[in-house]
Amino acid sequence: MSLIRQLWLLLAAVLLLAIGGAVSVNLLSTRAVLQTQLAMKNNDTAQALALVLSQQGGDDELMKLVVAAQADTGFYRRIALARADGGTGIVSETPAGPLRAPGWFTALLPISSSPGVAQVSDGWRSLGTVTVVSHDSYAYDELWRGGVRASLVMLGVGLVAALLSLMVVRRIRAPLEATVRQAQALEDGRYVIVDEPSMPDLRRVASAMNGMVVRMKALFEAQAARAEALRRQAHCDPLTGLPHRSHFLGQLGALQQREDGADGGGLVLVRLADVTGLNRAVGRDTTDRVLETIAQVLSTYPERVDGCLAGRLNGSDFALALPTPGLAAETAESIAAALRSSLPTYSGAVRAFIGAVEWPREASPGALMSQADLALARAEAGKPYHAEVLDGSAGAGGLGEGERAWRVQLLSAIEDKAGRLRLVAFPVVDRMGRRLHLECPLRVQLQPGGAYEPAARWLPLAMRNRLTALFDAEAVSLALAGIQEDGAARAVNIAPASVADSGFVAHLRQLLEDRPRSAGQLWLELPEAAAADQFDAVQAFGRTVRPLGVRLGLEHAGERLHRIDRLYELGLDYVKLDASVCAxxxxxxxxxxxxxxxVALLHAMSMQVQAEGVADDADVRTLWQCGVDGVTGPWASQQAPV
Structure with a gap:
């Protein structure tokens, strides 16, 4: 039982006891007074009646008239004159009128009417004894009315006391509830500071909680900074800050394997000629500044284009991977122009060459690098800052006949009721081999009867035509239907554009409310870039879906994770680390x-950590040792096939 409820019960018990005690004391006191008044009345009436009877000279008829006159007042139950000589006395009895007091009340508080007795005499001769007994019904009625009035007054006092108690309890409850919400937020990985109340006892509690939250937030920020430093140490070139060769190639491979990746792209290589000779000619410091300038030129592309990758392959070579086909030549010329305008200012001895190649999705990173090296070699045969472009894609034009044809195909696939949308399933397993959920990317049949195409073939055009919300809604519907059928948890990818679409969010909420049981088994995944670039939209999205039982997470995470301000406020349930981080x-x-x-940082925020695209047994064992909770990829599919 909660503390507030206990306080309310205690206050109610005290008020009831106080009211009951006060009313009881009032009734008992009033009853005693009424009994005393009845006894005095009986005695006074008996004395007065005896005096009148004594003046009648012992005349029977006159005494009967006096007794009858007294009885006719209606206040007396019995008036009796017992003669001293034993003769026939005079008795008058009057029945009581109806009682207003209920029967249980008269039985609970009986009133005794003590008889009044007086001697009747004629001079020295005793005529008899007169006895007077009043009706007690009037006393009962008066006692009942007094009890009712006292009860009403005490209830009024109790109501005022209850209102005052309500104000006090609310004053106590507000800071307690704020502290509870603060503790719940801390459990969810959010750091909330509450206002300190005016009450000294509660102020100490709130102050202690605020201090703990501040310390934990500082600890988190320090740990995030350390993790970012470790990331740069593990994956980046110390001079330029760009990913080094192995990590860049891992990123490139992960980009090519993603379901939501592009259907091909471009690769641009930049080479600074004769770095050793340049060191001798202008000095190491100037050479380092030249290298940093090249890195800055290439870094502008990943900052502006999601999915674009830059890296330093060795001392003189840099690379830029483009996530969209058809842009390699334009990008290479743009880089050449930027370097041509900036590098010669350091020295006339600085020379750079650019080679670029278009690549299809199925190309291996090794073959792609060979084609790019060939383009770079051809560029070196020409003038400095010359860009050479090779087309290694052999026609990466895609399936459609233009953007309009793509849009028609996509809309037709959504509207067709013949099942042209399908979820495929890949297991995510924990270290015990148990399946955590099924990762379910959406496949689309662009042509009736044709193959179901991965997201790489249709998602870029769906994004360009603002159709992602429609496809995401269909994917969620398919996942909920699958969960209802077999009970297996399923994860669905949600595009960043859909998160910012209020119509999609409202429709999604309705879908989840219609199937509350299935919603508890649904996992929704957003790209890391969405949390970094659309923090408020992702936070609002989480506050909408998580109360309905849905688990919310980030996918393809690692590169920007530690640079997301207030990551702990997103309320995430899990994070999937990108294959380039885990490979x-x-x-x-x-x-x-x-x-x-x-992993330690995310676990501290109550988030589960999973790894994507894992294929190697040695990597899996290392991931378990690092504390990862689940893995997906070729290794997981072999261990727990769907």
């Missing part, structure tokens, strides 16, 4: 340290 972790102590720090 090859068994062979890198720095990567392991980064993973351990990241």
């Amino acid at each position: 090859g972790v068994a062979h890198s102590e720095a990567a392991q340290e980064f993973l351990r720090s990241t």
Whole structure:
């Protein structure tokens, strides 16, 4: 039982006891007074009546008339004259009128009417004894009315006391509830500071809680900063801050394997010619500034385009991966122009060359790098800052006949009731081999009877035509139907554009409210970039769906995770680390340290941590050792096939 409820019960008990005690004391006191008054009245009436009877000279008829006259007043139950000589006395009895007091009341508080007795005489001769007994019904009625009045007064006093108690309890309850909400927020990984109440006892509690929250927030921020430093140490070149060769190639491979990745893209290589000779000619410091300038030029692309990757492959070579096909030549020329205008200011000895290649989705990173190296070699045969572009995609134009044809195909797939939308399932398993949920990307049959295409083939055009909300709603509906059928938890990807669409959010809420049991088994995943770029929209989305039982998480996380301000306020249930962060972790102590720090940070915020795209047994064992809760990818599909 809660403290507030106990306080209310205590106050109610005290008020009831006080009211009951006060009314009881009032009734008992009034009854005693009434009994005393009845006894005095009986005695006074008996004395007065005896005096009148004594003056009648013993005449029977006159005495009967006196007794009858007294009885006719109606206040007396019995008036009797007993003669001294034993003769026939005079008796007058009057029945009592109806009682207003209820029977249980008269039985609970009986009133005794003591008879009044007086001697009747004629001079020295005793004529008899007169006895007078009053009706007690009037006393009962008066006692009942007095009890009712006292009860009403005490109830009024109790009501006023209850209102005052309500004000006091509310004053106490507000800071207590604020402290409870603060503790619940802390459990959810959110750091909330509450106002300190004026009451000294509660002020100490609130002050202690606020101090603890401030310390935990500072600890989290320090841990996040340390994790970011470890990430840069494990994955980045110390001079330029760009990913080094192995991590860049891992990112490139993960980009090519993503369900929601592009159907092809571009790769641009930049080479600073004769770094050793440049060191001798202008000095190491100037050479470092040249390298940093190249890195800054390339870094502008990932900052502006989601999915774009930049890296430093070795001392002289840089790379830029483009997530969209058809942009390699334009990007290479843009980079060449930027370097041509900035690098010669350091020295005339600075020379750079640019090679670019278009790549299809199925191209391996090794083959792609070979094609890009060939383009770079051709560029080096020309003038400095020359860009050479090769088309390694062999026609990456896609399936459609233009954007309009794509839109028609996509809308037709949504409207067709013949099942042209389908979820595929990949298991996510924990260290015990138990399935946590099924990762269910959406596949679309663009042509009736054709193949079900992965997101890489249709999602970019759906985003361009603002159709992601429709596809995401269909994916959620399919997942809920599947959960209702077999009870297996399912995870569905939600596009960033859908999160910001109020119509989609309202429709999603209705879907979840219509199937509350299935909603408890639904996992919704957003890209890490959505949390970084649309923090408020993601936070509002979480506050809408999580109360309905849905679990909310981030996917493809790792690169920007520690740079998301107030990550703890998103209310996430889990985070899926990107394949580029997890691949090859068994062979890198720095990567392991980064993973351990990241997992500890996320666990401190009550988030589950999973790893994407894991294929190697050694990597899986290392991930378990680092504290990861679940893995997905080829290894998981082999261990727990759907």
